[in-house]
Amino acid sequence: MAKKKEVTVEDRLRALYDLQLIDSRIDEIRNVRGELPLEVRDLEDEVAGLNIRLEKLVASLEVIDNDITGKKNLMEEAKSLIKKYSEQQKNVRNNREFNSLTKEVEFQELEIELAEKHIREFKVQIEQKKQVISETKERLKERQNHLKHKKNELDAILSETEKEEQALFQKSEDYKTQIEERLVAAYNRIRKNVKNGLAVVPIERGASGGSFFTIPPQVQVEIASRKKVITDEHSGRILVDAALAEEQKAKMEKLFSKL
CATH class of the missing domain: 1.10.287.1490 (Helix Hairpins)
Structure with missing residues (x-):
């Protein structure tokens, strides 16, 4: 019997950022409809x-x-x-x-x-x-x-x-099943508490995306190691390194183009 693949912290971070990209895309579509x-x-x-x-x-x-x-x-x-x-x-x-x-x-x-x-x-x-x-x-x-x-x-x-939004919504639900319930709950809670719905953000120029608060170098190294889920002490957002973010963006862009 094949051994089930262990889900690493990096896998969780990638899944969380993918989920964020999908939900952000849904937000964009809904913003186009506006009021x-x-x-x-x-x-x-x-x-x-x-x-x-x-x-x-x-x-x-x-x-x-x-x-x-x-x-x-x-x-x-x-x-x-x-x-x-x-x-x-x-x-x-x-x-x-x-x-x-x-x-x-x-x-x-x-x-x-x-x-x-x-x-x-x-x-x-x-x-x-x-x-x-x-x-x-x-x-x-x-x-x-x-x-x-x-x-x-x-x-x-x-x-x-509408077709794209429905497909994205289904993808969002699928991705949530790949992540532990406690992380999904934390992700949803953060999304509700921040204005732009960004619960998972990459580090940009030494600070969390959309923030002016600098992240200490030691913490940046920890984030880049992808060994644990780290949140920004100021905004509460989950942080990922820029390289991981770019890789997942490229992957999700291909997915979005198919939808």
Whole structure:
């Protein structure tokens, strides 16, 4: 039975840096998309909100139309009653009956005046709502066009990068299975805590990548020996030597070109 190959510290460091390069590539792809998915979502919400507003405005117009119809019916009824009471006044037997009918006529006339006043107010409301509807439709059209443009922009980026991102994500998961859980946990924790997501960095000009803090020569020698996993005391990042980094970059560039 073949003896299982022992995983050295150098193997772990190479796997960790490979994982970093893969995840950094995924970060780059996501940065290209930037805020576009959020913009599209916000625009979709805005368009949905404008559509709901339009529906409510149109429904309120129907209510006002029904109110106007109701007032017109009331006016017709009042006119019929006025005609009826006026006819009855011709056949009254005394002044009390005549005065009583006169009051009824006056009341119906007031009802007609009030209904006409309400109808005028309703018509003003209709004009105002029609103006708001017109403005809302214009805003909706502009937002829909903007949404279409942003969706096309996002779809174009997704069509170019989605396949690669999925392949890279799978590679990232595969590489994690090659590294001990404690190291993967440490790597993930560091990535979350640093702005650019760089948990594993090479030494550049005597300092850890992206840092101005110089690493003591003795520590640099230890890192280059690849005998243990060493972290930067200032940033907490895992450190690898420049030669190892260059070798892994060349290897991963070939992998990325195939994806």
